[in-house]
Amino acid sequence: MKVERILLDEIIARGHPNVLGTHRTTIEITTEDFLTTNGNCIIGVLSSKSVNDYNPKLKEAIQNGNKINIEMIAGPFSENFIGVGHKDLILSNVVSMVFRLSEFISDRTALINCSKSSIELDRNFINYLKDPAHNLRVNFYQLSNNM
Numbered sequence: 001m002k003v004e005r006i007l008l009d010e011i012i013a014r015g016h017p018n019v020l021g022t023h024r025t026t027i028e029i030t031t032e033d034f035l036t037t038n039g040n041c042i043i044g045v046l047s048s049k050s051v052n053d054y055n056p057k058l059k060e061a062i063q064n065g066n067k068i069n070i071e072m073i074a075g076p077f078s079e080n081f082i083g084v085g086h087k088d089l090i091l092s093n094v095v096s097m098v099f100r101l102s103e104f105i106s107d108r109t110a111l112i113n114c115s116k117s118s119i120e121l122d123r124n125f126i127n128y129l130k131d132p133a134h135n136l137r138v139n140f141y142q143l144s145n146n147m
Contacts, residue, residue: 007141008068029044054091
C-alpha cells in the first residue's frame with residue numbers, strides 16, 4: 001500500500017525574537033506582528049493566513065474528520081506531525097491557528113489530537129525561528145492510501 005500526500009494549502013509566517021516553543025499542549029501561528037514571552041506556544045508571526053483563510057479543500061478535509069499531515073519548514077530544519085479534523089471545528093478565527101494535543105475545540109483550533117506540541121519541536125528549529133528575517137513555511141497534506 002502506498003500513501004500519497006495531497007497538498008491542500010500552504011502558509012508562510014515569520015520568526016520573532018520571542019519565539020520560545022515551550023508549551024506542552026499546543027502549537028500556534030498568528031497573523032499578528034508581535035509576540036510576548038507569554039505566548040510560549042507561538043512559533044510564527046505575520047502569518048499569511050489564519051484558520052478562517054484556509055483553502056476550502058483544506059477546510060472540508062478538516063471538517064470531515066480527516067487526518068492531516070503538517071510539514072513545517074524553516075531554513076534547513078523541518079518538522080512533521082499529524083493532526084485530526086472534526087466536524088465541530090468552525091475554523092473562523094481571523095487572527096491565528098492552534099494545533100492541539102487535546103480535543104479542545106474553539107474558533108481558532110486548526111486540528112485536534114495532534115502528535116506534537118511546541119515543546120516537542122527540535123530546539124534548532126525553534127532557535128532558527130527566533131530571527132525575524134527567517135520564514136516558516138507550513139504545508140497541509142491530506143493522506144490517502146492507494147493500493
